[in-house]
Amino acid sequence: MTVQTMIMLVAKSFPMTLAIFVLTLLGSLPLGLLVYFGRASRFKPLSKIVRGYISIMRGTPLILQLMVVFYAPSLLLHINVPNNWRFAAVIIAFIINYAAYFCEIYRGGIESMPVGQYEAAAVLGYTKAQTFIRIILPQVIKRVLPSVTNEVITLVKDTSLASIIGTVEMFTRAKQIAVAPHSPGMLTFVVAAVFYYIFNYVMAFIMERIEKKLSYYR
Amino acid sequence: MSLLKATDIRKSFSGREVLRGLDLSVEEGEVVAVIGPSGSGKSTLLRCLTGLETPDSGTIEIKGTTGLVFQQFNLFPHWSVLRNLVDPQVVVQKKPREEAEKFAMSLLARMDLTEKADEYPYQLSGGQQQRVAIARAMAMSPNVLFFDEPTSALDPELTAEILKVIRKLAEENMTMVIVTHEMGFARGIADKVYFMEGGVWLAQGTPQQIMEESGNERIRSFMNLIEQKE
Ligand SMILES: Nc1ncnc2c1ncn2[C@@H]1O[C@H](COP(=O)(O)OP(=O)(O)OP(=O)(O)O)[C@@H](O)[C@H]1O
Ligand SMILES: [Mg+2]
Numbered sequence: 001m002t003v004q005t006m007i008m009l010v011a012k013s014f015p016m017t018l019a020i021f022v023l024t025l026l027g028s029l030p031l032g033l034l035v036y037f038g039r040a041s042r043f044k045p046l047s048k049i050v051r052g053y054i055s056i057m058r059g060t061p062l063i064l065q066l067m068v069v070f071y072a073p074s075l076l077l078h079i080n081v082p083n084n085w086r087f088a089a090v091i092i093a094f095i096i097n098y099a100a101y102f103c104e105i106y107r108g109g110i111e112s113m114p115v116g117q118y119e120a121a122a123v124l125g126y127t128k129a130q131t132f133i134r135i136i137l138p139q140v141i142k143r144v145l146p147s148v149t150n151e152v153i154t155l156v157k158d159t160s161l162a163s164i165i166g167t168v169e170m171f172t173r174a175k176q177i178a179v180a181p182h183s184p185g186m187l188t189f190v191v192a193a194v195f196y197y198i199f200n201y202v203m204a205f206i207m208e209r210i211e212k213k214l215s216y217y218r
Numbered sequence: 219m220s221l222l223k224a225t226d227i228r229k230s231f232s233g234r235e236v237l238r239g240l241d242l243s244v245e246e247g248e249v250v251a252v253i254g255p256s257g258s259g260k261s262t263l264l265r266c267l268t269g270l271e272t273p274d275s276g277t278i279e280i281k282g283t284t285g286l287v288f289q290q291f292n293l294f295p296h297w298s299v300l301r302n303l304v305d306p307q308v309v310v311q312k313k314p315r316e317e318a319e320k321f322a323m324s325l326l327a328r329m330d331l332t333e334k335a336d337e338y339p340y341q342l343s344g345g346q347q348q349r350v351a352i353a354r355a356m357a358m359s360p361n362v363l364f365f366d367e368p369t370s371a372l373d374p375e376l377t378a379e380i381l382k383v384i385r386k387l388a389e390e391n392m393t394m395v396i397v398t399h400e401m402g403f404a405r406g407i408a409d410k411v412y413f414m415e416g417g418v419w420l421a422q423g424t425p426q427q428i429m430e431e432s433g434n435e436r437i438r439s440f441m442n443l444i445e446q447k448e
Contacts, residue, residue: 217339
């Protein structure tokens with residue numbers, strides 16, 4: 001196998017890595033906010049359950065959560081899982097894991113908002129929903145953006161964990177190539193590392209642009 | 219006729235009664251100054267009258283709407299000065315945007331802030347921010363405007379700037395209730411002065427009655443204390 005072929009093969013597995021990344025963010029960024037509302041709910045049982053969920057998500061390895069989501073339905077619950085369950089399991093596991101982290105990030109941002117913003121809005125006659133959407137949320141987004149960037153960068157690397165249940169994303173593919181006969185061997189991992197690095201470089205650049213866009217006020 | 223009539227307002231926080239049966243009535247066009255030592259309950263009263271707190275008991279009748287100007291301005295930092303004035307009109311009052319913008323610009327002109335319309339609050343001085351906050355409150359055309367120590371976060375020059383604006387509003391017959399430590403200002407502008415201590419009115423009357431002729435020991439010593447600071 002030539003080096004060129006190897007690079008081609010690694011590149012071909014990149015869309016899977018990208019898909020896990022994009023779908024996880026699309027799911028977990030909004031879900032994190034929903035989780036926050038659950039956590040902040042005055043209905044105690046709900047808030048307790050949500051806290052328990054967050055605690056488990058943050059307190060156990062993601063790689064283990066991936067295995068539980070993938071295997072539990074068939075092995076524990078004896079459900080006949082669909083053919084594409086492997087991919088669905090990856091996305092579900094990633095989304096519920098990252099939503100827990102995003103919830104805590106949002107919570108920090110929302111709780112750091114000065115109470116005067118709520119009071120000014122209330123006196124002007126904004127409803128609670130209007131206050132949150134028009135006044136609180138935009139400011140919270142700006143406040144939490146650096147923490148969200150951290151998570152985004154971690155997620156790029158975490159996508160490789162999907163390998164544990166046999167998802168053929170970039171890391172799995174690199175492993176397969178590296179051990180194949182007459183392959184460039186370890187060089188494959190170097191190439192995969194470069195792919196991850198460039199991916200992260202682009203993401204960091206995009207996040208920085210968004211942060212700049214929101215720096216029009218203090 | 220009274221524009222505002224509050225009767226026997228009581229409010230407790232965790233078992234401690236902060237407002238202990240307050241009456242207040244404000245006539246249309248009247249300017250009322252509320253003074254008194256720190257912690258006596260002045261802010262709590264304003265918060266009850268503007269709906270930020272619910273009194274435990276008592277009645278509040280207000281003919282029309284209220285506005286409140288805060289010590290800390292509380293402008294919305296992510297919006298331009300103009301949008302701070304326009305958005306509540308459009309979203310809360312459902313005014314057409316064009317009309318809201320026209321009214322906002324006329325208010326900014328009155329506050330001498332026309333050229334600041336497109337700037338953001340952080341770009342303004344404290345005095346300018348407070349003038350924007352006053353304009354924002356006025357944008358909702360309130361029938362009564364409340365001020366909670368509007369100059370306490372400002373240095374003396376900027377304080378004068380704000381007091382001038384409030385005086386102008388008084389000349390335009392705006393009905394106002396002003397919590398302030400600026401005694402000279404209160405004396406000059408108020409039709410009535412209320413002195414609060416421990417959640418009750420210790421005295422009420424014309425500025426002259428309260429500030430100069432009061433025989434009450436507490437009020438006298440409070441006045442002396444304030445004058446020393448000034
Ligand atoms: N939300 C609250 N929870 C508990 N206690 C409160 C709350 N708001 C006010 N208090 C208490 O009520 C009392 C009156 O407070 P308030 O802010 O009304 O006083 P004030 O006259 O405005 O004082 P200052 O001149 O310092 O602004 C204080 O002892 C304060 O600690
Ligand atoms: Mg106060």
